[in-house]
Amino acid sequence: MRHIDYYLCKMAPTYKVALVQLHPKPLAPAQNYEKAAAFIRDAASKGCHLAVLPEYHLTSWVADRPGFKESCADSLQYLQQYQALAKELRICIVPGTIIESDGNSLQNIAYFISSNGDIAGRYQKKNLWHPERRHLVSSAHEPHMAFDTPLGRVGLLICWDLAFPEAFRELIADGAQIICVPTFWSLRDVSDEGYALNSDGEALFLNSTVVARAFENTCAVVFVNAGGPPEKDEDTSFAGLSQVGVPHLGSLGRLGRAEGMSIVDLDMDVLRIAEENYKVREDMQGEGWHYAYTRIRDGSKL
Known part of the structure; x- marks a missing residue:
């Protein structure tokens, strides 16, 4: 029952979460890292x-x-730099x-780095x-696995x-x-036929789904997407729309399509x-829960 103890507590904290909606320059990891680090320093301040x-x-x-594969070659270097930045x-x-x-092979990896610089989840x-x-x-x-962090139990998608x-x-x-979802989602990620049905269809998808996932799972969904260049403001194919989905309240801090931070x-x-x-969660832990795969992990009940 360790996972439900959190919900029995009447005094829960409030965390400040920075949604850093970057516009990455193609094949320029050093430049993109410096811009990301500047946003993170601002968020920490x-x-x-x-x-x-x-x-x-x-x-x-x-x-x-x-050159795409070659541009990924220094991935460990940047991970270590983020660890040092988190600790600092x-x-x-x-x-x-x-x-x-x-x-x-190439793998697309998300990490959660704790405030002491340690990797809490991958x-x-x-x-x-x-x-x-x-x-x-x-x-x-x-399997999808959650992990313990200074902000409670977190998952990555x-x-x-x-x-x-x-x-x-x-x-x-x-x-x-809390479930964090780093994303690279464009308004033109569909076919011309799909786009013709609704040019704003991908925005509708994102705004609807982030909030729905928060409600149906009684969790916070921290959705952070890439944005378009700030000089073009909202005139971009980048979807942006970074936000935090929360049950009862809906979307918090939603950005537009341009680069920025909320x-x-x-x-x-x-x-x-x-x-x-x-x-x-209470229903999922009950003996009569209908969808057993969400109640059984590694052959044992939660």
Whole structure:
């Protein structure tokens, strides 16, 4: 019952979360890192407990360009720099995703770095978007696992994972209260035929799904997407729309489509109230729970 103890507590903290919606320059990891670090320093100066960056924030997603694989070669260097930055500033960091090489394969990895610089969690993207499958390896049948952090129990997902409620269910079955979702999602990630149906359809998808996942799982969904260049303001194919989805309250701190940062006060007591109302976790731990795969992990009950 260790995961439900949090929800019995009447005094829950409020965390400041920085949504760092970057516009990554293709194949320029050093430049992109410096910009990300400047945002994180600003967030720390404003008292933030957590800063979250987008997917592919170091390289952008240009996998068909010559040099893409080579630009991922220093992934360990940047991870270590983020660890040092977290320790220096005493802030937790989800450094978007970092592309790592495993032999001839590329993996898309998200990390949670604690405020002491230690890595609290690591997740390899499972649900690859169709064009990614020519370049990346999925984590396939590895289970979704939550982990303990200074902000409570946290889970990581990446971009297209957002479309799969099963991923969220498995994380909250493992006690996740906050789920961070670094993303690289464009308004033109659909076919011309799909775009013609609704040019704002991907924005509708994101705004609807982030909030729905928060409600149906009594959790906070920290969704951070790539944005367009600030000089073009909202005139970009980048979807942006970084936000925190919370039950009862909906979307908090939502950004537009341009590069920028939003700081959200995440009151964890809202999650307690949501669980008391909806009893999602309580039902999942009950003996009569219908969907056994969300109640059984490694052959034993939660």
